[in-house]
Amino acid sequence: MDMSADGSRPNKAVELIIQLSVDRVSQLLSKFIKVGAQISLEKAYVTDLSEATARVNAEDVQSEVIGSIVDVTGDAPFKFLFYADAPACLTLTDLVLQRKVGTSTDFDIYVQSAMQEIGNILASGVCSVFAADFNIRIKPTPPKVAHDFLGTILQEFVMETAAESDQVLIVESRFHIVRYNLRCNMFILPSPGTEGVINKFFLDQI
Amino acid sequence: MNIENRVLVGVGDIKIDKAPAVLSTFLGSCIAVCLYSPSRKVGGIVHFLLPKAREMQGEKIPRKEKYADTGIPELLRRLKNVFNIEKDDFVAKMFGGANVLKMVNRRVGEENTAAARAILRELKIAVVGASTGGERGYKIDFDLATGKVFCQVFNEEVKEY
Numbered sequence: 001m002d003m004s005a006d007g008s009r010p011n012k013a014v015e016l017i018i019q020l021s022v023d024r025v026s027q028l029l030s031k032f033i034k035v036g037a038q039i040s041l042e043k044a045y046v047t048d049l050s051e052a053t054a055r056v057n058a059e060d061v062q063s064e065v066i067g068s069i070v071d072v073t074g075d076a077p078f079k080f081l082f083y084a085d086a087p088a089c090l091t092l093t094d095l096v097l098q099r100k101v102g103t104s105t106d107f108d109i110y111v112q113s114a115m116q117e118i119g120n121i122l123a124s125g126v127c128s129v130f131a132a133d134f135n136i137r138i139k140p141t142p143p144k145v146a147h148d149f150l151g152t153i154l155q156e157f158v159m160e161t162a163a164e165s166d167q168v169l170i171v172e173s174r175f176h177i178v179r180y181n182l183r184c185n186m187f188i189l190p191s192p193g194t195e196g197v198i199n200k201f202f203l204d205q206i
Numbered sequence: 207m208n209i210e211n212r213v214l215v216g217v218g219d220i221k222i223d224k225a226p227a228v229l230s231t232f233l234g235s236c237i238a239v240c241l242y243s244p245s246r247k248v249g250g251i252v253h254f255l256l257p258k259a260r261e262m263q264g265e266k267i268p269r270k271e272k273y274a275d276t277g278i279p280e281l282l283r284r285l286k287n288v289f290n291i292e293k294d295d296f297v298a299k300m301f302g303g304a305n306v307l308k309m310v311n312r313r314v315g316e317e318n319t320a321a322a323r324a325i326l327r328e329l330k331i332a333v334v335g336a337s338t339g340g341e342r343g344y345k346i347d348f349d350l351a352t353g354k355v356f357c358q359v360f361n362e363e364v365k366e367y
Contacts, residue, residue: 049216049218053217144307146306148306148342148343148360149232149345149360152304152344153306155235155236156234156307159234159314162218162255166269
């Protein structure tokens with residue numbers, strides 16, 4: 001795990017809550033698709049917004065993805081994004097629907113729904129870490145799903161936070177699904193001030 | 207167009223350059239305003255997020271690039287300062303302003319499009335090409351050797367502006 005890939009490190013409390021969230025989300029996804037899934041935390045860093053979006057796009061130019069964006073409101077608001085590239089979305093849909101992998105071939109309503117549901121479950125998993133382990137009251141809103149360029153979805157994801165702050169804390173995770181070479185990613189983007197709230201709740205716990 | 211010369215423009219950013227650079231960006235509800243001087247083959251992009259700075263920030267404007275009303279004049283200022291070109295030499299093209307997440311309460315894309323048009327009109331810079339609106343994202347490549355913008359709406363063919 002690299003906590004400071006391209007920018008400064010988040011604080012210890014945030015690092016801990018991120019790691020716990022990733023572990024919880026791995027378990028939830030494995031149960032949901034009934035296949036072993038491991039989510040590894042790749043990077044967590046505070047960085048300049050423009051550089052962050054340009055860099056992700058440079059790595060993944062023109063990629064077609066389906067993304068599920070969840071706004072989490074409450075004491076420590078954040079935005080959650082789960083996205084997968086086109087082939088991974090089709091495989092995930094078959095796994096979710098418990099049918100033979102390869103059945104899904106088009107980006108139909110089933111694919112959109114499966115991605116929405118995965119986004120919902122994963123965001124709820126992160127919320128449960130905040131609520132159960134840290135007593136932070138937060139609530140996910142229904143996911144918004146979009147099928148588009150990765151660059152476009154990332155832009156929509158960071159937009160509200162970017163309006164309020166030039167620096168963003170980005171948490172990038174990569175998914176490894178047993179038997180399938182799937183490429184999925186999860187981003188957590190705390191709203192300005194959320195880091196401080198997490199720190200306060202963390203200190204209250206110890 | 208040589209992709210090796212590509213310069214990626216992030217969200218809330220300005221990039222200026224000269225031929226043979228190609229300035230590229232992805233857009234949703236944001237707008238990219240491209241200014242180009244055909245005689246000097248230089249140009250730039252501002253990729254802004256919101257129409258007005260003061261709505262969000264009060265009197266403090268930490269980053270002009272994020273807003274139409276501060277970002278477009280800032281792009282023009284940088285181009286004039288770096289390349290010593292007068293405003294009348296520039297033409298504009300604009301792209302983006304989509305409603306990708308199909309929001310119903312606030313259509314930021316439409317607001318951004320209207321703001322960009324109003325500011326360019328105020329600056330008396332002609333808009334010679336545009337593709338805005340819809341519900342799908344945009345990818346643009348702005349070729350400074352020709353001034354052409356290659357614009358692809360998601361799942362559609364690339365069009366030249």
